[in-house]
Amino acid sequence: MRPWIVEYLREHGLGGVGWLVPTGGFLYALAMLAIVLLFVRRTSLLGLPVSRALSACIAGVLGVIVGGHLYYLLITGGFASDGPIDWITREGAGSWGGYLGCMLGMAGYFKWRRYEVWPYLDVIGSVGALAAAIGRWGCLLFGCDFGRVTSVPWAVQYPPGSFAFNAHVQSGLLSPGAAQSLAVHPLPVYLSFNGMFVFLVVTLIWTRWRDIPGVTLASFWFLYGVSRFFWEFLRDPAAGGAGSGMSIPQWMALGAVVVSAVVLLVASREWRRVKT
Numbered sequence: 001m002r003p004w005i006v007e008y009l010r011e012h013g014l015g016g017v018g019w020l021v022p023t024g025g026f027l028y029a030l031a032m033l034a035i036v037l038l039f040v041r042r043t044s045l046l047g048l049p050v051s052r053a054l055s056a057c058i059a060g061v062l063g064v065i066v067g068g069h070l071y072y073l074l075i076t077g078g079f080a081s082d083g084p085i086d087w088i089t090r091e092g093a094g095s096w097g098g099y100l101g102c103m104l105g106m107a108g109y110f111k112w113r114r115y116e117v118w119p120y121l122d123v124i125g126s127v128g129a130l131a132a133a134i135g136r137w138g139c140l141l142f143g144c145d146f147g148r149v150t151s152v153p154w155a156v157q158y159p160p161g162s163f164a165f166n167a168h169v170q171s172g173l174l175s176p177g178a179a180q181s182l183a184v185h186p187l188p189v190y191l192s193f194n195g196m197f198v199f200l201v202v203t204l205i206w207t208r209w210r211d212i213p214g215v216t217l218a219s220f221w222f223l224y225g226v227s228r229f230f231w232e233f234l235r236d237p238a239a240g241g242a243g244s245g246m247s248i249p250q251w252m253a254l255g256a257v258v259v260s261a262v263v264l265l266v267a268s269r270e271w272r273r274v275k276t
Contacts, residue, residue, distance in 0.1 A: 002141045027138035031131050032061060038127045046119055046210070052110075056120055059109035060102040067101015068093035075240070075248050095135075096252040099128065103217075118213035125217030126206035129224060132195025140188035147185025147234045148241065149173070155183035167238035185234045194231060198223045218263035225256035 005021050022030075036057045043053040071094035072078070078092075106124060110117045139145040140156075146164040157180040158164040165181040168174035174182060201223060206216040232250045235241030240249060 005141075022138075022141070024138035024141040027141070028135050031134035031138075032064070034134060035124075035127050035130050036061075038130065039123055042123045042126060042206075043120060046123070048119060052113075052115060053120070055113075056106045056109055059105040060124065061105075063101035063103070063105025064098040065093075065101070067104070068095070068098035071097020071100070095132070096249060098131070102128070118217075119210075122206060122210055122213065122216035125220035126202050126210075127199070128220050129195045129199035129202060132191050132224075133199055134192070134195075136188040136192035136195060139191075140186065144239065145188050145191070146181075146236055146239050147187035147190075148236045149182045150185045151183065152185065154186065156186045157181050157183050163239065164236070167236065171238070184236065187231070187234055187239075190231055190234065191228075194227050195224075198227060212267055214263050215267050218260040218267065221256040221260035222264060225253040225260065229253040229257070 002021055002023055039057060040050055040053045044050055069092065072092040074097075075094060076092065102124065103121065106120060107117055110120060136145070143158050143162040143164060146158065146162075146167075149168075159180060160178070162181060164184055165174070165178075168181050169176050169178075198220065202216060202220045205219045209215045229250050232241065232247055232253065235247065235249070237243040241247050242250065246254070
């Protein structure tokens with residue numbers, strides 16, 4: 001999508017500003033940087049050592065990379081079809097694997113160092129949705145998470161060679177010589193706005209109930225899982241959406257909702273017990 005945008009600007013006499021259009025990789029890196037900076041800031045507000053927070057960020061970033069890639073190999077069948085070398089060199093990542101990998105990487109680090117875990121995990125839960133709020137714009141530029149065909153006024157079309165264009169051609173919906181793909185839901189934009197909404201709500205929860213271990217992290221998983229479940233109905237099957245029944249991301253969202261709901265229920269009972 002980025003080359004197409006740059007070319008469009010050039011054709012309309014705005015080629016000089018084409019360099020301002022970011023790459024998808026840049027936006028992913030920006031999302032990670034924003035999360036790290038805010039994570040360190042909020043842990044320092046709790047009086048927790050900054051050095052521990054920075055070390056945890058290294059474990060978390062490694063978890064994002066490894067978890068995201070392993071999840072991608074699982075859902076695409078890469079483990080069955082590829083060899084060990086291809087497992088490493090094959091490009092691709094999945095957001096659910098990244099989220100889980102980050103949490104497990106950080107939790108594993110703190111357990112290994114015998115540090116308290118929950119304050120840090122609650123902080124990462126309070127900032128985790130920024131990954132979607134910023135990073136999903138990178139998905140839009142890559143064109144990897146395109147929505148279903150639609151006629152809504154804000155629909156987007158992708159250029160030839162994009163994932164959406166190729167999917168439409170392969171399904172017989174579009175001629176190979178077409179200038180653009182069919183109009184589709186801008187799913188990455190929806191997910192970006194959803195991520196910002198979840199981030200703001202969970203930030204308020206963290207501010208109010210951060211003294212109760214697990215509440216913030218569980219609130220993030222619950223809110224993100226519920227909202228992501230419904231947005232996934234707009235994902236094209238060729239981009240990982242459900243052809244029938246539920247898609248893998250929806251099953252992941254449902255699992256996150258169930259587990260986080262149990263944690264919140266236990267936490268609420270503990271809070272009421274302490275109050276009484």
